[in-house]
Amino acid sequence: MSSFQMQFMLLFSRQGKLRLQKWYVPLSDKEKKKITRELVQTVLARKPKMCSFLEWRDLKVVYKRYASLYFCCAVENQDNELITLEIIHRYVELLDKYFGSVCELDIIFNFEKAYFILDEFLLGGEAQETSKKNVLKAIEQADLLQEPRHEFFTVPVY
Amino acid sequence: MPAPIRLRELIRTIRTARTQAEEREMIQKECAAIRSSFREEDNTYRCRNVAKLLYMHMLGYPAHFGQLECLKLIASQKFTDKRIGYLGAMLLLDERQDVHLLMTNCIKNDLNHSTQYVQGLALCTLGCMGSSEMCRDLAGEVEKLLKTSNSYLRKKAALCAVHVIRKVPELMEMFLPATKNLLSEKNHGVLHTSVVLLTEMCERSPDMLAHFRKNEKLVPQLVRILKNLIMSGYSPEHDVSGISDPFLQVRILRLLRILGKSDDDSSEAMNDILAQVATNTETSKNVGNAILYETVLTIMDIKSESGLRVLAINILGRFLLNNDKNIRYVALTSLLKTVQTDHNAVQRHRSTIVDCLKDLDVSIKRRAMELSFALVNGNNVRGMMKELLYFLDSCDPEFKADCASGVFLAAEKYAPSKRWHIDTVMRVLTTAGSYVRDDSVPNLIQLITNSVEMHAYTVQRLYKALLDDISQQPLVQVASWCIGEYGDLLLSGQCEEEEPIQVTEDEVLDVLEGLLASNLSTPVTRGYSLTAIMKLSTRFSSVNRIKKVVSVYGSSIDVELQQRAVEYNALFKKYDHMRPALLERMPIMEKTATNGPSEIVQTNGEAEPSAVEAKHPPPVAQPANQANDLLDLLGGNDVVPVIQTSMPTKPASAGGELLDLLGDLSLSGPAPAPSVPSSQPPFLLDGLSSQPLFNDIAPAGIPPMIAYNKNGLKIDFTFERANPNPNVAVITIHATNSTESEMTEFVFQAAVPKTFQLQLLSPSSNVVPALNQGSVTQVIRVLNPQKQQLRMRIKLTYTHKGSPVQDLSEVNNFPPQSWQ
Numbered sequence: 001m002s003s004f005q006m007q008f009m010l011l012f013s014r015q016g017k018l019r020l021q022k023w024y025v026p027l028s029d030k031e032k033k034k035i036t037r038e039l040v041q042t043v044l045a046r047k048p049k050m051c052s053f054l055e056w057r058d059l060k061v062v063y064k065r066y067a068s069l070y071f072c073c074a075v076e077n078q079d080n081e082l083i084t085l086e087i088i089h090r091y092v093e094l095l096d097k098y099f100g101s102v103c104e105l106d107i108i109f110n111f112e113k114a115y116f117i118l119d120e121f122l123l124g125g126e127a128q129e130t131s132k133k134n135v136l137k138a139i140e141q142a143d144l145l146q147e148p149r150h151e152f153f154t155v156p157v158y
Numbered sequence: 159m160p161a162p163i164r165l166r167e168l169i170r171t172i173r174t175a176r177t178q179a180e181e182r183e184m185i186q187k188e189c190a191a192i193r194s195s196f197r198e199e200d201n202t203y204r205c206r207n208v209a210k211l212l213y214m215h216m217l218g219y220p221a222h223f224g225q226l227e228c229l230k231l232i233a234s235q236k237f238t239d240k241r242i243g244y245l246g247a248m249l250l251l252d253e254r255q256d257v258h259l260l261m262t263n264c265i266k267n268d269l270n271h272s273t274q275y276v277q278g279l280a281l282c283t284l285g286c287m288g289s290s291e292m293c294r295d296l297a298g299e300v301e302k303l304l305k306t307s308n309s310y311l312r313k314k315a316a317l318c319a320v321h322v323i324r325k326v327p328e329l330m331e332m333f334l335p336a337t338k339n340l341l342s343e344k345n346h347g348v349l350h351t352s353v354v355l356l357t358e359m360c361e362r363s364p365d366m367l368a369h370f371r372k373n374e375k376l377v378p379q380l381v382r383i384l385k386n387l388i389m390s391g392y393s394p395e396h397d398v399s400g401i402s403d404p405f406l407q408v409r410i411l412r413l414l415r416i417l418g419k420s421d422d423d424s425s426e427a428m429n430d431i432l433a434q435v436a437t438n439t440e441t442s443k444n445v446g447n448a449i450l451y452e453t454v455l456t457i458m459d460i461k462s463e464s465g466l467r468v469l470a471i472n473i474l475g476r477f478l479l480n481n482d483k484n485i486r487y488v489a490l491t492s493l494l495k496t497v498q499t500d501h502n503a504v505q506r507h508r509s510t511i512v513d514c515l516k517d518l519d520v521s522i523k524r525r526a527m528e529l530s531f532a533l534v535n536g537n538n539v540r541g542m543m544k545e546l547l548y549f550l551d552s553c554d555p556e557f558k559a560d561c562a563s564g565v566f567l568a569a570e571k572y573a574p575s576k577r578w579h580i581d582t583v584m585r586v587l588t589t590a591g592s593y594v595r596d597d598s599v600p601n602l603i604q605l606i607t608n609s610v611e612m613h614a615y616t617v618q619r620l621y622k623a624l625l626d627d628i629s630q631q632p633l634v635q636v637a638s639w640c641i642g643e644y645g646d647l648l649l650s651g652q653c654e655e656e657e658p659i660q661v662t663e664d665e666v667l668d669v670l671e672g673l674l675a676s677n678l679s680t681p682v683t684r685g686y687s688l689t690a691i692m693k694l695s696t697r698f699s700s701v702n703r704i705k706k707v708v709s710v711y712g713s714s715i716d717v718e719l720q721q722r723a724v725e726y727n728a729l730f731k732k733y734d735h736m737r738p739a740l741l742e743r744m745p746i747m748e749k750t751a752t753n754g755p756s757e758i759v760q761t762n763g764e765a766e767p768s769a770v771e772a773k774h775p776p777p778v779a780q781p782a783n784q785a786n787d788l789l790d791l792l793g794g795n796d797v798v799p800v801i802q803t804s805m806p807t808k809p810a811s812a813g814g815e816l817l818d819l820l821g822d823l824s825l826s827g828p829a830p831a832p833s834v835p836s837s838q839p840p841f842l843l844d845g846l847s848s849q850p851l852f853n854d855i856a857p858a859g860i861p862p863m864i865a866y867n868k869n870g871l872k873i874d875f876t877f878e879r880a881n882p883n884p885n886v887a888v889i890t891i892h893a894t895n896s897t898e899s900e901m902t903e904f905v906f907q908a909a910v911p912k913t914f915q916l917q918l919l920s921p922s923s924n925v926v927p928a929l930n931q932g933s934v935t936q937v938i939r940v941l942n943p944q945k946q947q948l949r950m951r952i953k954l955t956y957t958h959k960g961s962p963v964q965d966l967s968e969v970n971n972f973p974p975q976s977w978q
Contacts, residue, residue, distance in 0.1 A: 119286075
C-alpha cells in the first residue's frame with residue numbers, strides 16, 4: 001500500500017558478482033536469487049548514455065556505478081528517483097569516510113561492516129539519520145564495543 | 159582441534175580459486191568444518207563461523223544450517239556475537255519460516271538492554287524483517303522507545319513503528335499519543351523519521367489525516383521547519399552542496415503533499431513556502447533538483463493557485479532542457495501526469511518534448527512519445543504527425559506498435575482532410591506495416607470504404623506500395639482488399655489526386671496471384687488475396703483467368719483456402735447468376751463505436767498495450783438476405799458464429815457486479831451487443847469481423863489443461879497460438895457436465911491481471927447437456943505483451959435442477975508454453 005518503500009538494495013561488480021544484498025520485503029531465497037540474477041543482467045546491459053532509472057516489473061530501479069561497483073535500489077513507483085540517487089551517494093560517502101577512499105576490495109573483505117554502516121544509515125528502507133557525522137560516530141562507538149582480541153579488526157585489512 | 163580459519167583468510171583463499179569447481183570444493187570443505195564446529199556447540203568461534211557462512215551465502219551457496227546458530231549468537235551477551243547474529247538473522251531468516259519467531263524473546267530483551275547500540279540492533283532487525291506476529295508482540299516496546307529522550311533510539315523506534323504499521327495496520331492507533339511532540343525535536347534524525355512515520359499514518363488512514371490536519375495543526379509546524387532549513391545559514395553537519403538537509407526537505411514536502419491534497423485550507427497555508435522553495439533552490443546539482451522535483455509534485459497534487467502551477471510546469475520545462483538525462487526523465491514523467499489537467503501549460507513546451515524523441519535513452523523516448531501523442535490537437539496535428547511519423551521510421555521495434563496505434567488514433571481524431579488521413583495511414587503501413595495491431599486492418603478498411611471520393615487514389619497508392627514490398631502483412635491485406643473492391647478504378651485511370659497509373663488487368667492479377675504464391679504471405683493474407691481475385695471477376699473481363707486460379711486452389715493444402723476456392727468455384731458453376739450481386743461494392747459502414755484503441759493510455763512510460771477498452775467492433779451491416787441464401791447454399795454451416803454477440807441473458811449491469819467480485823482484475827465478458835440471432839451467417843466475402851473467419855490459428859502443440867472441475871462441471875482449456883501475433887494466446891474452453899441434469903443458462907466469464915487483455919467470443923450455446931453428452935465451447939483470446947505468467951479468475955453461473963449456481967475460481971495452472 002505504501003507508495004514510498006525501498007524494496008531492496010543490491011551491490012554488484014561489473015562481472016555481476018554480488019557484494020551486498022539488503023532486502024526490505026519478505027521473499028524466499030529462490031525468489032531473491034531470481035530477482036538478483038535478472039536485475040543484474042538488465043542493469044549490466046545498460047549503455048552508459050542511458051539514464052539511471054529503469055522500469056522493471058512493477059518497480060522502479062535506480063542505479064549508479066561507482067568505479068567497479070553498481071549500487072542498485074528498487075523503489076516503488078511513486079518515489080522521487082532523484083533523492084534516491086542522493087541516498088545512494090550518501091551511502092557511498094559513508095563507506096568512503098569509514099574505509100578511507102573505499103574500493104571494491106574493502107567491501108569484499110569487510111562485507112559485514114558494509115552492512116553495519118548501511119544499517120546505521122537506513123532502517124526498513126528509509127533514512128534514519130541524515131547527518132554523516134552521526135552515522136559514522138555511531139559505527140565508531142559500536143566498533144569499540146566489540147570484544148577486544150577478536151579478528152574483527154576495526155581497521156580493515158586484506 | 160585447531161581454531162577455525164579466520165573470515166578474511168577464508169575470503170582470500172576462496173578468491174584464489176580459478177574455476178567454479180575449485181571454489182565449490184573449497185566451500186564444501188569449509189562448510190563441513192563449520193557444521194562440525196556447530197555440532198560441538200562451540201561458543202568461542204560461533205561468531206567467526208557464522209560470518210564465514212554469510213560470506214558463502216552471498217556467493218550463492220546454501221546456508222540454512224546456520225539459522226539456529228544466528229539465534230544463539232543473538233542470545234549471547236557479547237556485542238560482537240549479537241552484531242553478527244542479528245546480521246545473520248536478517249540475511250538467513252525470513253518470516254515465512256517459523257524459526258524466526260524464536261527471535262522474538264531475544265529482541266524483546268535487547269530492546270530493553272542497557273546499551274543503546276544493542277537496543278539499536280534489535281530495533282533495526284525488527285524494523286527490517288519483523289513478521290506480523292513479532293510486530294504484534296513487540297509493538298508495545300517500540301512505542302515505549304518512541305517516547306524516549308534518547309534521540310539515537312527515538313529515530314530508530316519511529317522507523318520501526320512504520321514497519322509495524324505496515325505489517326499490522328490495526329496497531330496504528332497505539333502510536334498516536336507518542337507522535338505528539340515528535341516535531342519539536344531538534345535532532346534531524348528524529349525529525350526525518352518522525353515525518354516518515356506521520357506520512358505513513360496519514361497515507362493509511364483518512365481519519366488520521368484529518369486529525370493531523372485539524373487537531374495537531376501539522377501544516378504550520380512543517381512549514382516552520384522547512385522555512386528554518388531554507389533560511390538557516392550553513393550547517394556543516396547537514397549540508398549537501400550548499401543545501402541544508404535535502405532528505406528532510408524532501409520528506410517534509412511529501413508530507414505536505416498528502417496534507418494539502420483536496421484540502422483548500424492546508425493548500426493555502428503551504429502556498430508561500432512552496433513558492434519560496436521553488437524559486438530559491440539551487441539547481442546546479444542533482445540534490446537541488448531533487449528538492450525542486452518533489453516541490454513540483456506537491457504543487458501539482460494539492461489545490462494550488464494557478465500561478466504556482468504554472469511555476470511548477472515551467473520548472474519541468476527547464477528540466478527538459480537540462481543536460482542531465484535523469485532530470486529530463488523525471489520531467490517527462492511528471493509532464494505525462496499533468497498533461498490532462500494542465501494541457502495548455504504543457505503545450506508551451508511541446509517542441510522541447512518533441513526533441514526528446516531523439517534522445518538515446520529508451521525510457522525517455524517512450525515518455526516523450528506518449529507525451530507527444532497527448533499533446534496532439536487540431537491545430538498542431540500536421541506538424542506533430544510529421545515528427546511522430548519520422549520517429550516511427552527510426553525508432554526501435556519495441557515502440558513501433560504503440561506508435562502506429564497512436565498515429566492512427568490521432569489521425570482519426572484530428573485529420574484535417576481525408577486525403578491527409580489516408581496518406582498518413584499509408585505511411586504507417588509502409589514504414590511499420592508489420593507492427594500494426596491486428597485490429598488495424600479492419601479499422602483501416604472501414605476508413606477507406608467510407609472515404610468514397612478517395613477510392614481511386616487509395617487503391618492506386620496501395621497498388622504501388624505492393625509493387626515495392628509484399629512482406630508487411632497488414633499492408634498487403636488492406637491492399638488486397640482494396641484492389642478486390644476497387645480494381646476497376648485502378649484500370650480506368652480515374653485518379654484525381656495524382657497522376658493515374660497505367661495498368662492492365664493481367665498485371666493486377668499477376669500481383670494478386672503473386673501474393674497467393676509467395677512465401678512471405680501468411681494464410682490470412684492468402685485468404686484476402688483469393689477473395690480479392692474473386693471479386694475482380696465482376697469488375698474485370700479476364701473471367702477465365704480468374705476461374706482458372708480459383709479452381710487451382712480448390713485443391714490447396716491450406717484448408718481455409720481450399721474451402722474458399724471450392725465455394726467460389728461453386729459460384730461460377732452453379733450460381734453464376736448470383737455472382738454480380740454477391741460481389742458488388744461494399745456499402746458505407748456505420749461507425750457505432752470507436753474501433754480499436756479508444757485512448758492512448760497514460761502508462762507513464764511503462765510498456766503496456768494502449769488498447770485499454772477493447773471495445774468490440776459492431777457487427778458490420780451486411781445485406782442479410784443474400785447472406786442467408788448463402789448459408790442455405792452451403793448446406794447450413796456448423797461454423798461457430800464468431801461475431802461479437804452476447805447470449806442475451808446477462809443484463810448490462812453484470813459488468814459492474816463482476817468487477818466488484820473480481821477486484822482489480824481487468825474484465826472482459828461477452829459484450830452486451832444488441833441481441834442478434836445466433837444464426838448470423840459468417841461473413842465469407844470480407845474479413846471485417848474482428849474475428850476473421852479464416853483460420854488464423856496455427857496449432858502450437860501446447861498441452862491442454864483442466865481449469866475447473868467441481869460439482870460435475872468440468873472445464874478444459876485447449877490452446878492455440880494466434881498467427882501472426884505471438885503475444886496472443888487463443889484458448890478454447892470446453893465445458894462438460896457429468897451430472898444427470900443439464901445445466902442451463904450457462905455463462906462463463908473471465909478476468910485477467912492488468913498487464914493482460916482478454917477478448918471473450920460468443921459461446922456455442924448456453925446449455926451444457928447432461929451425462930457428458932455434449933459440450934459448450936467458447937473462445938478466449940488473451941493478449942500478453944509482457945509475457946507474464948498467465949493467471950485467470952473465472953466465474954461460472956448456471957441453473958441446475960432448478961436452482962441457480964454460481965462459483966468463482968482461480969486458474970493458475972497454465973502450462974508455461976501458453977504464455978511464454
